[in-house]
Structure formats: C-alpha cells, structure tokens
Amino acid sequence: MPTFTGEEAQEYDNRITRLVPGYELLHQLTNAQLSATLTDNAHILVVGAGTGKEIAALANINSTWQFTAQDTSADMLAIAKQRFIEQGIDARISIECQPVDKLKVKADAVLCLLVMHFVEDNGDKKQLLKGIKNNLKKSAPVFIADLMRPETPFEREAQLNTCKELGLSETGKTQMAHNLEREFYPLDRMRFSELLNECGFGIPKLYFKALGFSGYVV
Template identity: 45%
Template sequence: MSRFEGTAAVEYDDRISMLVPGYQIMHEATASLMAAHYTEKATILVVGAGTGSEILTLSRINPNWSFVAVDLSQDMLDIASVRFHEAGISHRVSCFCGDLSQLRRVKFDAVICLLVMHFIKGLNDKQEFLIEITMRLKHHGQLFIADYMKFSQDEVALAQVNMSMLQGMNRDSVAQMQAKMSLDFDALSANQLYKLAREVGLSRPKTYFQSLCYQANMLTRL
C-alpha cells in the first residue's frame, strides 16, 4: 500500500510534521507571501494537495481565493474534503484525483506545489512536470514550490535526521525514514532547480523558506 493511502493517509499529518521541521510555518510563509502578490480574487492550483493543509491555511488569509486541489490519492483527497466541509470552504475548492497531465489546461493565477517534486525521478521527468505546471500558469503568475534539496554539506543531512528525533521519532523510525528517503527521493541542488526553471520558462528561484534540507522557492512564469 502507498504511503498516501489507507491508514498511511490517516496518519499523514502527524507523520509529516516530524519529518519536515517547520512544516506549518512553511505553509504560513507561503500563504503570507501569496497575500503580498494577490490581494484580490485569485484562482490557485494546488498540486499534491494531500489532506488539504495548504488550502486550509490559504483560505484563512483571503476569502476571495478559490482553489483546485489535485492529488494522486483519493484517500488523501477524501480526508481533505471532510476538512474543507468542517472549515466551511467546500464551495471554494474543487478536487481532482489523478495525474496533473490529466487536468485540463485552465490558466491559474498561482500554483502551489509543496513536497511533491522530490518524489519524481530523473531530470527529464522533473522537467516534464514543471512544463505541465508552467502551461497552467498565467503570464507573470507565481509558482510556490518546496522540496527536499541536495546540499554539499553532509552535516545538513545529519542535522535533518537529528531534528526528526527531536520532533519525537525514535531511532528505528528514523532509520526507516532514511531508508525510504534514499529510495524514494530524488533531490535537486539549487543550481539544478535554476537550470530546470530556465528551460521551462520560469524565473530564477527566490528562496523564501528553508529549514535544513527543506527549501521553498517562488518562481514567476516569464
């Protein structure tokens, strides 16, 4: 079973907060930066919407924003839909289960893609993924993207492990996390991200949040 289905989907929010230091702050920083760019109505595509954490945070900062939530896991979207209903924002959110390439190419004011692209293997597939995103952005629209990044300093990766333990994970869980990450993650360096962005018609990434190996960047469609 996928880590995003069944019980894994139910436990996702508790697990991710231990894996990504500053997880909620990253969402709040994204929402705050978006609010500086989009003060009126905006349609926002959320790629890898998961259980809806990004949208719940965003919905509180501007009541005039509407959202399309895309995710490969129906179980995750089912949880998100319940949370949207409880928050009274269901009328502002449309959910789509499937690959981004299957979503019709409507133009959005902004796209949010947090903790998704590091799961995509290989530069070619990452480039195709960014092309799909870019084609759905209005000109001068913003992409807010965050991933586990590759750093040359070994101590940063070690600190990432130690931080997870401080967040409450035991040594066995940390060891399992390291094994999964080595298999599942394909991290980019900052230079690789810049090169991919340039190739698909996006601006140089501007970092607005970083917590050890996790980094969030804003890019503009040129």
C-alpha cells in the first residue's frame, strides 16, 4: 500500500502520470466541469489534495475561488504548500491535515480524485463519504475518480501495458500489478452506487473513463 510519505511523496508528481493513464486528462475534464458549474467566490474542498496539483490548476481558472486542501499525509501537503506559495495563491487555501469528517466546511463543490480506492470498504469508505456529505452545501456536486473493479478479464493487463508505454519500468509494472491485485480496494459500479446511496448521495453520473479509472459526478 502506498504511504504517500518521504520519498514516495517527493517522487509522486514524477510517477503518477505513468501509473494512471489519462491522469492529466482526468484533471483537465474535472476542472472543465467545475468551470461550467461554479460561479465567482466558490469554495472548493479537495479531499486527498496530495501535492496540490488540482488546486494549482483550478486557482488559475478563477482568481476568486477559495479552497480547502485536505489530506492525511503531512508530507504530501508540505509539497502542496510550497507549490501554493511559489504560485502566489497560498492566501486562498486552507490546508487541513486531518480526516475529512473532522472538518467544518460548507463547500460549493468537492473533488476526491484517486483517493477512495485506498480506503477499505469496511466502514472506512462510508466514513469518508459521510465526511464529504457533511462538508457540502445542499445539491453541491462531488467529483469522485477511482480505480474500479475490472469490467473485462483483460482490462488490468491493458492498463499495465499502457503504463509501460507511458514510461513505467518493468519492476514498476510488476509492483503495480501486485498493488492492483492486493493493495487497492476497488468497487464495482453496483457497490459504488449502493454506498453513495447509503451516504445520502444521488445516482453517480460517469464523466471520465480510462481503463480501470472512472470519474463520476454525484
């Protein structure tokens, strides 16, 4: 299981585009949807903000938007903080290194990109989703992108081959194959919808799909 600490945090930005086919497109399309739906002075909660890439791009789209950058890894958030300072946007961002259910925000939109597949479906995913729900204004959109259960017997192999084409080494491919099998907690569409329903959300609408990675708005 990735820890998102130390060297893993330092190397994150270099590695992620080789591990998630369509990573940049996912961010671009999510940001396009936010631009199409939010007005000035919106507050966006980014759950699992990591090294701050989503926020750095969104802050450029609208200079009145404010953000909460939440993550459970202090090392990832330290990199995000440095990025925000260098970009001159730090005054618009509150950084929160604590679980989302401890926050007190009323967000106009929430992003939770590439986070929930690291959380076990033993009550922990539900806790995360309920935390999101409690920090959201009524009817505000939530964008969730996750690794899903494969829909064909060859999807994972296709994904690994694509990662290799994106520059992942043979050792990296072997490690990723192990992680996909053992270290992630992907859901199928039925369970995903059921869980959202149990947490008070509506029907998820697919807006992004690249091999095993799906993006939904709810």
